[in-house]
Amino acid sequence: MNLSLKKRGIMDILRHFTTITRHKAEVMKNCFRAGLYLQGVTHDLSKYEPAEFLRGVKYYQGNKSPNDAERRETGVSKAWLHHKGRNKHHFEYWIDYDPAIGGKMGGLEMPLNFLLEMVCDRIAASKIYLKDKYKDSSPLEYYNHSKGKGYMNPKTERQLVKLLTILADEGEEELFKYMRKLVEVQKRKNLSKLRRKLLK
Numbered sequence: 001m002n003l004s005l006k007k008r009g010i011m012d013i014l015r016h017f018t019t020i021t022r023h024k025a026e027v028m029k030n031c032f033r034a035g036l037y038l039q040g041v042t043h044d045l046s047k048y049e050p051a052e053f054l055r056g057v058k059y060y061q062g063n064k065s066p067n068d069a070e071r072r073e074t075g076v077s078k079a080w081l082h083h084k085g086r087n088k089h090h091f092e093y094w095i096d097y098d099p100a101i102g103g104k105m106g107g108l109e110m111p112l113n114f115l116l117e118m119v120c121d122r123i124a125a126s127k128i129y130l131k132d133k134y135k136d137s138s139p140l141e142y143y144n145h146s147k148g149k150g151y152m153n154p155k156t157e158r159q160l161v162k163l164l165t166i167l168a169d170e171g172e173e174e175l176f177k178y179m180r181k182l183v184e185v186q187k188r189k190n191l192s193k194l195r196r197k198l199l200k
Contacts, residue, residue, distance in 0.1 A: 030120035
């Protein structure tokens with residue numbers, strides 16, 4: 001390997017590590033603002049595993065996900081397959097044979113906490129890749145550009161659009177205030193269910 005290729009390889013390692021770490025920190029900040037503390041800390045840890053990290057370095061682009069470049073070159077992104085199978089904040093994690101639609105492949109409804117983490121993730125990704133071009137409408141615009149390309153559950157999709165629309169129309173402060181309320185309501189429901197189980 002000549003020196004310039006070796007230097008580029010080292011730089012790509014540093015750039016990719018910096019990108020995913022900045023993204024993780026941004027998601028953590030968002031999750032904390034939404035009241036999702038554990039999810040903020042554990043978000044995207046699989047990106048540091050060799051199955052994802054090494055491919056991320058090889059296909060590093062800086063302005064978009066390396067998974068796209070891997071797909072273009074090989075026809076499949078093994079890093080993405082690894083990632084979506086371990087991270088419940090991706091709607092693709094919830095795709096399975098759905099008895100509600102006759103056992104066909106479909107998107108199952110995402111639990112609220114993972115839906116909210118997905119919103120935090122989409123905001124952070126938009127900020128990292130768009131940099132100073134980011135606007136509060138950017139995550140909704142990205143969603144509108146890419147919708148219909150997957151098997152997202154219809155209810156999950158409606159909830160996602162509602163949250164991204166609040167962000168676009170009212171800004172981050174209002175969005176995270178609304179998300180915190182949803183988290184609190186969910187905690188009370190979970191506590192109530194637990195009490196009922198204990199009393200049986």
